[in-house]
Amino acid sequence: MTHDHDLELLPTPAQTEAALTPPAGRNGGDLVVETLHGLGASTVFGLPGQHALGMFDALRRSDLRYVGLRVENNAGFAADAYGRVTGEVAPLLLSTGPGALMSLAALQEAAAASAPVLAIGSQIPVAGLGGGRHGYLHELRDQQASFRDVVKSVHTVRTQSQIPSAIAAAWESALTAPHGPVWVEIPQDVLLAETTLPVVTAMDATPRDLVPRPELTAVAADLLSRAERPVIIAGGGVVRSDASGKLLALAEKLSAPVVTTFGGKGAFPWEHPLSLQSWMEDRHTTDLLEDADVLLVVGSGLGELSSNYHTFAPRGRVIQIEADAGKLESNHPALGIHADARLALSALVETVTERVDPSAPERVAALLTAVRERLDGQDLAFERQILNSVREALPAASPSFWDMTILAYWAWSAWPGALHSAQGAGGLGYGFPAALGAAAADPSKPVLAVSGDGGAMYSIAELATAKQYDLPVTWLIVDDGGYGILREYMTDAFGEATATELSRPDFVALAESFGVPAVRTSPETLRDDLAKSLAEPGPSVVVLPALLKMFAPTHLG
Template sequence: MGTISAAAEAGTSTGAERLLRVLAGHGVHTVFGLPGVHNLAVWEAAREHGPRLVGVRHEQAAVYAADGYARASGRLGVAVVTTGPGAANTLGATGEAMASGSPVLVVATDIPSSLRRPGVYRGVLHETRDQRAMFLPVVKDAWQVPGAADLAGLTDRAARLALAAPRGPVYLGVPTDFLSAEVGTDPLPPVAAAEHDECSDADLDRAVAELSSARRPLVWAGGGALRSGAGAEVAVLAERIGAPVVTTYGGRGLIPVDHPYAVHGPVHLPEVGRLWDEADVVVAVGTDFDGMMTQNWAMPAPQRLVSVNVDRADASKNYRPDVLLAGDARRVLARLVAALPEREIDSDLAERLAALNAEVRKAVLAEEPQAAQLLDVLDAVLPPDAVLVADMCIPGYWLGGFHRVRRPRGFAYPVGWGTLGFSFPAALGAALGGTGRAVSVCGDGGFLFACGELATAAQERLPVTVVLVDDGGYGMLRFDQANAGHPYFGVDLHTPDFVALARAFGVDAAVVDGFGSEFAVRLTEFVAADGPNVLVVRAALTPPPTTSPRWYRRR
């Protein structure tokens, strides 16, 4: 941290300094952003006092990086961008954060308040008619700071809202003149913690009765359970009721992969889908049963449904629960398992699930041997503290469905909104928010969305390994066209020499063919290295059963 400014010694500070101090109070030590004429005061304040401000090459990457940081750490991710087009560039990434429940604060400057004329578009540099309104569909809430004196209070409020369950992004618009204005340094008034409905004892008793009489229960755990930190409680619940545990894309890594009741495959495989069909009671923890997991709700409604969710509407919008336990998943499950009798591990169920998991692995090998190789190498090579970040690409789809994630927050996947180009910039943030190296798995098409961020990775010396699977185009779209009986059109890409491109930025790079022994050797070297690197893999994979053209259930 730098020296305190003369203004601060006099009992005042600039708005930018106050903004960063409030964020520091929320544990923010790293901010991602791109400087512009309207937000340079934030850069100056960060230079003097911190936090670490990581400059990216595109505003969308700033929010993706903040999202990756939030997913890997569980803390608030912050992106600071400039006015108008800079703010607009973040919308795709902000929508992904909203769909995936990531606590991200987007701070965007706006034109000077002295130049704004209400209801009139004047043509000021970077002016929009209503910048805040652009964000409303993709955030929990959005505020435009009305005066310099309000900046600290609204920053605090926005950070609290982003972190409050159910988590999600928040927008804060700040007229640029408020950043350089002198403001007071009085402490913020205390804000009461957000209150959420908690299930009643009567509801808890109803849930206990449902689970005590269940003969074939199933636990379905989602991203809300992971964000709540409820992994241990989910594992104990499964043991108490003798239930397999299926996790959604957002819940990957929630319970240990070696737990006897952990299911290692998605319900998009008929072998796993049978667990849903056979269940007489499903316990849904922190999930909204979205279209991607339910094959657009072609899965039949469960015979009986007990739902644990912090948001009553979210819990009921797709499948109506018979019992709704409202509240934080970790707290509610702690009460629930305390009311259930202890029992020994069911060896018959454990053996059945071990056989099922082996069947899933054999199905992957039969479907796509290269995907099986990729999964095996990642199992063997990834350090325990690594964060794997997948993109919307065929290798990413295989990982989303079948990678055995070994810890909570060890995997990030953009299936919330399905934004192509997420993986690499999100990995930049995950490398700083996690405990170890971030490994980005992306295709050649998605990587080109943000290849300029190689400069960010090199400048900041970030521990990021990019596994770039190059099939010369959009492989999933090729499959879609072939599946429809159409010739390929518009899906083949002219791509650069990716190794030469990475090396031009000063980033180590290599290329291999396929996911065999050479890939394993190179990846082992790269994840053990310092700084960033890129491993290009020339390979073309077929899509997994988790992709919508291959769903086995149809409505």
């Protein structure tokens, strides 16, 4: 008996003819780009190197669009952003040894932020693998080992026939909840050798659903339905799984206030009557969360930033929905539900009992009033003005990407709605190359990048990338003469700062030397100058000389 799925496995006459007469002039690199195309990729990021030239030569024969950056770490940040904004796998092509290792900080951020980056690196020739030291250029004793602690999965290739399957397995891994970066490595000679294998056609690498166990969602639904003061913490997992609609439905059905973590910004409407917004470093928020008799944590491991620096001590019952099994109950005892946020929230929406609590919006309003009064009691009008000017200048549909800088620390708490930052791993240099990746994904609208002068120096070379591809990114550089947040930390801790003051270039003249328009602005003209730059096509730079302060920490109680 022949089943329907058996018939699907049989090649058509046209497929058979094409398989038997593959085009000449192909190499192992062609199998890489053909597989990526067959899996649905349209754009790849990267930087060529000697061992990887087979892949890059194959791009010439491919429909894939290539966006090349100047530093591998920045190429990784661009791929990370592409994955975040599209939800699709972002291929990243790298060379062996130094080129590969330069990407590690970006892949760490992708892992922390659950961004689906597919890094494909070359290797030394097959004859040099296996633990010896053969003296090949770029050789490492064990290249995989450098990536194994960072990425979700490692996939190795030793023959051309393994290339499609390895890349498809990595693709599926990157898109399986929780999303994340993966690593594939292919030896130089495998990439360069001529191939007679058929052209790779469409491939299926559909990720498996991470479905919650029904007995656990039944218990969670019962706890939430009977709760007197339920509260929800929404993390980045809600955003990554496109579960904002389900979260809103559940919160309204339960009359449960919602606070979003810094990574979860945009998961819940900022001005909703149940929105506690994102003041995770405010003791008023921490107190309200601790007072909840049932706390639902969705898509967050309640790490350092999401727990007010581990001072958060819940007194009620905690329910934690998390796709990363390693984060379940890693910081607090809970009813742990290992599941994709969207699927788990969908189950809860269907099974909780509706509860009406008119006092919930009142508690939310009281908390936000307390936060405002605390800020009003500090000398922070200047910082709030700067952030408001940036917000008013940015079109509503435009994404923003923030480096680890004081203005970004403000934005984590005070920016209304979604933003993207490097707060997962916390490395410098994310904002501008990430914005380039987002602009490559959708060049129809401007993208904002925000950096300090210290972080900006990590990414200056990518002004050439922005110009070469004419990407609509406006880069706001807040120039305070050094590593501003570290200056504050050291001054608070030791009375004075060391190694934080920096000599820096004339950023306006430097940008213009790349052919990128630039302007030096002031706090009074920031909104207009930024809006004008964002409205112009192509890349631009806005430099704001300003010394910003952080709001006083409240995690000390």
